[in-house]
Amino acid sequence: MTDSSVPPGGHRSGRGPRKRDDKRRSGPPRGRQGPNRPPTGDPAREAALDTLRAVREDAAYANLVLPALLRERRISGRDAALATELAYGACRAQGLLDAVLGACVDRPIDGLDGVVLDTLRLGAQQLLRTRIPPHAAVGAAVELVRARAGSRPTGFVNAVLRKVAEHTEAAWVERLAPSDDLGRLAFTHAHPRWIAEVFARALGGEEELTELSAALAADDARPAVHLAARPGEISAEELAAITGGEESPYSPYGVLLTEGGDPGELAPVREGLAVVQDEGSQLVALLATRAPVDGEDTRWLDLCAGPGGKAVMLGALVAIEGGTLDAVDRAPHRARLVEQATEGLPVRVHTGDARELALPEAAYDRVLVDAPCTGLGALRRRPEARWRRLPDDVTELTALQRELLRAGLERTRPGGVVTYATCSPHPDETAAVVTAVAAETGAEVLDTPALLPEVPDTGLPDGAPGIQLWPHRHGTDAMYAAVLRKR
Template sequence: MSGKLRQKDLDPARVAARDTLRAVRERDAYANLVLPKMLRDRKIDGRDAAFATELAYGAARAQGLLDAVISSAAKRPVADIDGTVLDVLRLGTYQLLRTRVGAHAAVSTSVDLVRSENGMGPAGFVNAVLRKVSQKDEDMWVEELAPSPADDLVGYLAFQYAHPRWIAEVFRDALGGSAGQLQAALAADDERPPVHLVARPGLITAEELALTSEGEVGDYSPYCVYLPGGDPGDVAAIREGYAGVQDEGSQLIARAVTVAEVADDAGRWLDMCAGPGGKAALIGSLAEIDGARLDAVEVSEHRAGLIRKVVADLPVTIHVADARSSGLDAGYDRILLDAPCSGLGSLRRRPESRWRRTTADVDELVVLQKQLLTEALRLVKPGGVVVYSTCSPHPAETTAVVADVVASIDGVRQLDARPLVTVGKLGPDLLGDGPHVQLWPHVHGTDAMFLAALTRD
């Protein structure tokens, strides 16, 4: 028998998932950018594409838990395992613990993947490790390897739901210390997220988009449609530019800046950190309806190019500049500052990111966020509104940034942001005590978006 298999003898879905994990590991690539292109290039569709997506995203999301299991079964640290072999072990372990794939199929296909590139020796190692993994289900591995819930409940929940401990601690603090809320938040974050579509106002309604996409009108945003499955790229309205893919929470943030009460709105609006353009497209569409104009600032030329693609024919002017010193004149009626942040609120959509972020990242971002918010308040006119948002529930990036900046500038006041997102089924009972708004996957079904509204005299 030959020591190696030919590539054509391998399952294409599993090969795509393996190659995605390899790109993430070797090039710090993003799985949600690499895999869709790979599937198109390799003409993998239908059930095979869905399976590849489940394997790649699931294994990337659960990496910490998988690595602990692999290390225990292999009796060596994962750092001592060759990367190409580790990618396959992660896929195999994920199949064994978190899918309905039979143990024999999960093990044998993983062995084949390794044998096709690495030969019989490493394939034997993979066979032995995965057979050891298959002797217990996920709950049994968690009970064996996680901290004791009686002694360290946060550590136990972080392990169980595949999050770094420090992120679980951040969520706990943001949720007021509730263990039940923390468990629900981590569990929701550990699930594959639904696809949310946004109907471009003036081009298509949510009801029309739902009918043509076979989706369901969203609960909160008047522009949202929930897509039950399939590739959003197959939706005609998206291909034609009438709709896009955007989390419902992000839609609510973009809408909020357009509905806030502003004295003598002259139609001069600003999106300070606009790339890659999803919120700019929605705000720009509403600006066109209202007879307003939007300036969109983006420091990256590449991301500015992405904005140009989605705001074509809208009253949007793009400025490639650092938003802290853009050179724009003050006097804006409405400003959205969707600040660069840790992204802890969208971990479910960026499966590998939870294992890349560190507390040091947050410290650096907080400095930037305060600088940007200070500049936003300089640019807004008296009586205008600044909407500050982050895709993070981290108190250091949200309430603390707002409090520090408000305290440092005379005449700045925080407004009650809750009325700005009270729409659809999103009533006061789901919006907390204010004045800010913090959305959560386990409560609202959205990313964990934060929103604060400010004005100045």
Template sequence: MNGSTSSPRSSRPSRPRRPHPPKRNPGPERPPQEDPARRAALDTLRAVTKRDAYANLVLPGLLRERRITGRDAALATELTYGTARARGLLDAVLAACSDRPLAEIDDAVLDALRLGAYQLLRTRVPAHAAVASTVDLVRADRGSGAAGFANAVLRRVTGQDEAGWIDEVAPDEESDPIGYLAMSTAHPRWVAQAFAEALGSRGEPLRAALAADDTRPIVHLIARPGEISADELAAITGGDLAPYSPYGVHLADGGDPADLDVVRERLAAVQDEGSQLCALALTRAPLEGTDERWLDLCAGPGGKAALLGALAALSDATLDAVEKTPHRAELIRKATIGLPVDVRVADGRDPGLDGGYDRVLVDAPCTGLGALRRRPEARWRRQPSDVAALAKLQRELLTSALDLVRPGGLVAYVVCSPHLAETVGVVAEVARKTGAERLDTREFFPGVPNLGDGPQVQLWPHEHGTDAMFCAILRRPA
């Protein structure tokens, strides 16, 4: 044989080629059925976007209504709160992966893309499952065309992990450390800036605070004083005793605490340990003279009023609880059934009450920046422009409280925010104008470490495991 010999294949006569049908683009695969956990998560995110609803109020109702329990409920909870919390970071990544501006994407599709991107970047859900399940949701809600678009965007998201995307979409860490930390921990820049100013740091303390604020917190319960002890509550629920509050219990397991018998029977309630400590601080501060009339000037929805009311009952005192909104006043009445609490519907700035109170709590309306981990969508709703109006209201409420307390009486000013304009700024100005004495509030948080230089107390999630509550106790001049 030599090189001129033809192969059998080359010697065959050629045949006319038959036309083949064009290859069909299979498109995104369609899972056999919809995932109830992801559907509940998406429906909650849609309610947050469309109605300005709160995820922590919508999701539990959906889970009960649809009888989603166990692992599915846990997945729905993680995906809902995680997606809502990380929205800013997710939007930056999706903007880099989309061929159209996010503002031009249908809201329902965009919420689904956020849900899918969260699974890809911040969970262990396999990429194919995250993409396929999200595409299926989009197809069910908006049809095949939108599903194809979602598939293309999410496949681009799979090109990098979270760290890689942060390097691409975040500001330079060296030249803009606050901007970098804000993006990497899913916070608006102005919130990260407020944290930095309150901490006095742009370095590791800020990183730790923002990272703690970017994680889902565990549930804190409070045992009603005089009804059940924290030890009993921990035994009943399987929780752990809180490190600082004598009435607190931490629940490591998920689930809806409203389903607990002790909560339904009002022996216990959901309340962050930091909130417990701030209310307790008011009762721990020494007081000369009478100690019979207490006042909660901004009492809705009733958590601190219930604690103060229970302690008042043990001390032969009474509590007046003021709330401007009738429906929130009704929540206080329900929370304080059987306690020596009188609920008044009035504006705390001018409640029309006779003065002479011995102890007054001002748990003032605020930005809520200290509880962003518990209200995941709130960080993307609040704006820097909200602060000035709230600070004005806070000053007015604190001034009203100092008018209502008797000479020598005590006022606790509390906000769930570390923003300096809402905390030390308010207290300093009101104290200057009224002559109120600022007590060293740290003394009334026994056993709590790292409380700073005083005289006020600022709690932090990364330091104390609580919300970022602020508390300052003042005494009206005699």
């Protein structure tokens, strides 16, 4: 199970999610523009528009809304691919599209009617970031807004999109981008400036603008889909042969899918022999098993396990050792997902706060703390997230991250190891947490890149502890991990 398939419920996926929204987010959008509107004969753009509305009005997650909507409306094949490209593309590029639209409209675009704004974003996305011919993009937008809001806004939508079409994306960037290098790169690759600053810090400073440009570009592209073979059940070679994919470059369990389509429908996934999981997550689970420990190595603990992607791999690997894994999650629905994902493995699932749960102290040989984080390393998978996250989200999370890492160390026996991981490269959530907790507790931070020697270029700048994976370097999410030994 990838982090992308995670039903959002933790802190990682979106700003201040309200629990009661989870159900609504996972279903197709309803309401004014819901099922009763007249069809336009353009199911792909209608689905994309409904997704943008749900994201804007309900703070929904595009990667949950759209698939549900495609299923419900039985949209498949080319229409499904087009709906996905347009909806996710418009969400990803929202800041850039809004800047261009703002230059074409003589009033603040925030004040526009919601349907009109969504239609304009969708139209601008097609004009600037796809190969759809301009007349087709503008015509489709006009028909869409006519079907949703009547004929009144059609002239306005037509006129604004014609202005957008006067320049290419590159020419708009030339006109509108901030003049400083970092601001320009952020604008060019449709990222908020603060996130570009965080990436620059994680890469070692603003001097390295070529690498920052590559990082932002890779983060703006759709991610590849990887499967993880369940250790002991099927090899990556067999899985690749069955699925027509390719063995992943680094993970011995990984398969890169080369064909489109719903990976959940593949036979090995349906039969529980493989899960959809980014190669970076596979490498973090693998890393957690790498540092040698003296003596027994059969009691493992996954303190933040939901929805269970890494718990499946750890459970399968500890089974081979004849051991057991305790898996904890605070959110009951995510703990249930861990139970489902690890069925048949020697895994006991506990629901509760990892900081308080009555688990044995100083008892585990290996512990994984895959902490809730901003998810800035998996923005490729959450199309709208980069515009929803705020710099302040980090402060709230780092206190929890430190407490969870401390809780992990308390449960570890002397000589045992704890792997701390985030799917964020934000230095405050990664090396800073590890350095502070190691100093407080006396834990030894191990040379983590040396534990994963087959993956190149994982070291952090200035000798900071841990490994950092990157989409532009490794083709994975930007996962961070560090291994500590309890003294």
